[in-house]
Amino acid sequence: MATNNSINLQKPIPRFAVVNNADQTITRMGGYLSFANKIFDTTSSFSGTTYTVPTSGVYLLGAILNIDYTTLGAGDLSVSISVNSSYSYVLISQKLDATDVSGYCIVCGSTVVKLQAADTVQCYIGIDEGGRVLNIVGATSSGIRAPYFWGHLIAEI
């Protein structure tokens, strides 16, 4: 019998993994990404753009994005995991060259975050200056995980 700190007592263990099958356009100043297609969500805590934390604890969170630049202009690109729309755990931050008319970027990152029940977690992409438009490429087939946003409780507090 498990009596203390047993992962066996925490079922269903909070965890989610979501993808999005359609392309998304992100314009100046950025926005939160939507993920319409669930792979799993054991506590039904993910909706639209947002995972609402069901249980306080330490979570492993990550994302994979396939980003196309579709317009000309300089700008600072960043991808982060946002908590309560205030704290950002940056996965990547880079400057785009003004002369780089088109290109692409794969972001694959993860972080460990202490969260409280009812905290909200989102995947944020920022682009400032220069009028860049970003296309977040949707999953082109069921065999590719991008865009992919996931999280898993690894320890209760």
Place this chain on the structure above:
Amino acid sequence: MATNNSINLQKPITAFQAGNTASQTSVTGDGTIYTVSCNNEIYDNDNSFDGTTFTAPSEGLYVIFGKMPMYRATAAAIADNKIYLIADGITYIISENQVLTGEWNAFFYAPKSFTILCYMTASSTAKFYIQSSGGTKDIDIYISSKNLFGAYKLTGID
């Protein structure tokens, strides 16, 4: 009876980590898809890794991680570089970029680290690949920057 921190009592927990003792030379650059080899096991609790392939012994969610330093000694034409993982038939793209002619003054590129949560069924496999095209087959996986490949089972399925 588990009385405390019982996850530690569930051994053997599936986990492995491996690297290399030598560089892997001239593995891609001409479009060749190269399956990364890691011949030096640091640990492999239940012999689930054979040097290139991780075989999940049971269904569950696995954290798969790695690092891939690619190296090219000479300037080349435009090159498209891709690093990816295939786990249980699903492709996870870790890095994909285009390096232009003249941008090769940095000999190292794409020293990419990654950590991904992957669902795997029992007996399914995971492998780590690199591919570069646009030039000749002269890209190495450089030993001094320590390529790594590993995984551990986080949980089973509810």
